[in-house]
Amino acid sequence: MTEEIMRSQPVPxxxxxxxxxxxxxxxxxxxxxxxxxxxxxxxxREGEEFSDWAVFSRxxxxxxxxxxxVYCTLRWLILDDPPPSRDRRDAWDAIARYMADSTYKAxxxxxxxxxxxxxxxxxxxxxxxxxxIKRDRRIHDARTAGKKPKQIAGDKKIRGKxxxxxxxxxxxxxxxxx
Numbered sequence: 001m002t003e004e005i006m007r008s009q010p011v012p013x014x015x016x017x018x019x020x021x022x023x024x025x026x027x028x029x030x031x032x033x034x035x036x037x038x039x040x041x042x043x044x045r046e047g048e049e050f051s052d053w054a055v056f057s058r059x060x061x062x063x064x065x066x067x068x069x070v071y072c073t074l075r076w077l078i079l080d081d082p083p084p085s086r087d088r089r090d091a092w093d094a095i096a097r098y099m100a101d102s103t104y105k106a107x108x109x110x111x112x113x114x115x116x117x118x119x120x121x122x123x124x125x126x127x128x129x130x131x132x133i134k135r136d137r138r139i140h141d142a143r144t145a146g147k148k149p150k151q152i153a154g155d156k157k158i159r160g161k162x163x164x165x166x167x168x169x170x171x172x173x174x175x176x177x178x
Contacts, residue, residue: 136172149166
């Protein structure tokens, strides 16, 4: 049954697979022409490690140089189909890191936004505590000066922006109920 399914689905040629690969689709979406993508080749000397291979291409945009190396790597792996080697392993690792990079960046951006939101909420809470402490000091000073809780609750300079009732003032002053 599985063999029938496998036979019924057309297997793409290496060229078709390269054309449909997400890296190729991404580079095309950035405006790179097929002729430019086809011109990418490695320049390498015998015995050189994969990480040192130079890439040759026509007029590749400077801001996409890393993408050029990755695309050239993909092209080499798919079209040339090199035999198993250290270079081939390193090349597939480079492709995997490139493919995971966008996911990692998105996650890092979300984590940074959450951390920033937590910092903001901590700052807000700290400011609210400081404001409440200042208000409480003004209320205690007014009580020491002889003002009654009802007078303190009505005085905006003492209570601040937040409206307070006389019973809330008594609670802050830790006074018994009348």
